[in-house]
Amino acid sequence: MSDDPSVAIVRPTPESDAELAFEGALRPKSLAEFVGQAKVRAQLQLLLEAARIQNRTPDHILLAGPPGLGKTTLAMIVAQESGRPLRMSSGPAIQHAGDLAAVLSSLVPGEILFIDEIHRMARSAEEMLYLAMEDFRIDIMVGKGAGATSIPLDLAPFTLVGATTRSGMLPNPLRDRFGFTAHLEFYSEPELEQVLSRAALLLDLPIDRAALAEIAGRCRGTPRIANRLLRRVRDYALVHGDEAGLGAVQAALELYDVDQLGLDRLDRAVMEIILTRFDGGPVGLNTLAVSVGEEAETIESVVEPFLVRIGLITRTPRGRVATRLAWRHFGLSQSNGALFGDDL
Numbered sequence: 001m002s003d004d005p006s007v008a009i010v011r012p013t014p015e016s017d018a019e020l021a022f023e024g025a026l027r028p029k030s031l032a033e034f035v036g037q038a039k040v041r042a043q044l045q046l047l048l049e050a051a052r053i054q055n056r057t058p059d060h061i062l063l064a065g066p067p068g069l070g071k072t073t074l075a076m077i078v079a080q081e082s083g084r085p086l087r088m089s090s091g092p093a094i095q096h097a098g099d100l101a102a103v104l105s106s107l108v109p110g111e112i113l114f115i116d117e118i119h120r121m122a123r124s125a126e127e128m129l130y131l132a133m134e135d136f137r138i139d140i141m142v143g144k145g146a147g148a149t150s151i152p153l154d155l156a157p158f159t160l161v162g163a164t165t166r167s168g169m170l171p172n173p174l175r176d177r178f179g180f181t182a183h184l185e186f187y188s189e190p191e192l193e194q195v196l197s198r199a200a201l202l203l204d205l206p207i208d209r210a211a212l213a214e215i216a217g218r219c220r221g222t223p224r225i226a227n228r229l230l231r232r233v234r235d236y237a238l239v240h241g242d243e244a245g246l247g248a249v250q251a252a253l254e255l256y257d258v259d260q261l262g263l264d265r266l267d268r269a270v271m272e273i274i275l276t277r278f279d280g281g282p283v284g285l286n287t288l289a290v291s292v293g294e295e296a297e298t299i300e301s302v303v304e305p306f307l308v309r310i311g312l313i314t315r316t317p318r319g320r321v322a323t324r325l326a327w328r329h330f331g332l333s334q335s336n337g338a339l340f341g342d343d344l
């Protein structure tokens with residue numbers, strides 16, 4: 001992956017530890033503060049309220065959706081709103097059933113256990129989780145081979161909040177044990193303006209409506225990217241002694257190569273290959289990856305989903321094909337092989 005910072009700026013995963021700290025400061029702390037996802041908020045509210053009335057732990061919750069849409073934030077809010085302690089873990093940290101047993105057996109009654117990227121947990125741990133979620137019990141294997149015995153261990157009642165960017169990778173028995181699955185959607189531009197206006201207030205950054213709208217249109221429907229772009233605009237205004245107005249947004253985002261649709265250099269390089277070198281496609285994934293000097297995995301999981309979502313390409317069995325909108329957006333017509341932009 002390129003280490004050019006302008007290439008990473010519109011990626012939906014966290015850039016660095018500094019960004020995680022920055023995000024922490026901007027995280028909404030209650031359902032009322034959480035912008036957008038109105039349906040999911042109402043569903044969660046009902047679920048938490050019902051558990052409160054019956055004085056029991058809330059049902060297990062699965063939060064599914066692309067990175068940066070607020071899954072971790074919602075898990076924290078569930079703990080906050082239900083007045084319960086929160087334990088945080090992640091799929092990659094649970095590589096053996098023993099790792100999970102250690103976490104589960106140390107939970108206090110009513111604790112919320114958040115497992116991020118739950119689809120990356122070890123298979124043996126998944127099987128242990130089935131019983132834990134259903135009966136608040138696990139079986140611990142002691143010894144090996146013919147002499148091995150299993151010792152049942154009762155657990156404190158808990159609520160599991162799992163987050164996944166790949167819900168299709170979860171085995172059905174695990175998915176079925178969640179009482180509620182929330183599917184997070186990309187945010188609309190007015191919602192992103194609200195996210196940004198709240199963040200600007202917390203950062204003590206005076207910014208006008210036109211500037212907010214401009215950032216909202218370029219952040220790929222994702223609050224994490226919105227906040228990141230806002231940070232760059234803040235830097236720009238600070239360094240140039242400027243107001244954070246429309247001019248500062250346009251100049252800062254031009255500097256970081258984020259165009260009006262939120263495309264960055266890698267996205268544009270992919271589009272250029274399809275449009276000008278392959279006359280609109282179809283182009284196979286590996287050819288595309290080699291042509292832009294990136295890994296096929298990055299193209300498939302990071303670049304393509306957004307290009308497909310905004311209608312610039314379609315995936316066909318023979319490869320990726322540019323749409324009419326793509327030809328129009330880049331001001332090209334088929335077979336003209338025109339130049340794409342002077343930075344490519």
Ligand SMILES: Nc1ncnc2c1ncn2[C@@H]1O[C@H](COP(=O)(O)OP(=O)(O)OP(=O)(O)O)[C@@H](O)[C@H]1O
Pocket residue numbers: 012013014022023024026027028033034035036066067068069070071072073074116163165195223224227
């Ligand atoms: N609905 C929202 N309202 C306001 N801010 C939000 C909202 N959703 C996310 N954010 C902001 O975006 C940042 C990223 O959100 P979060 O870490 O919850 O995403 P995520 O879906 O858990 O991402 P990942 O899949 O990478 O773990 C947070 O710091 C938060 O400030």
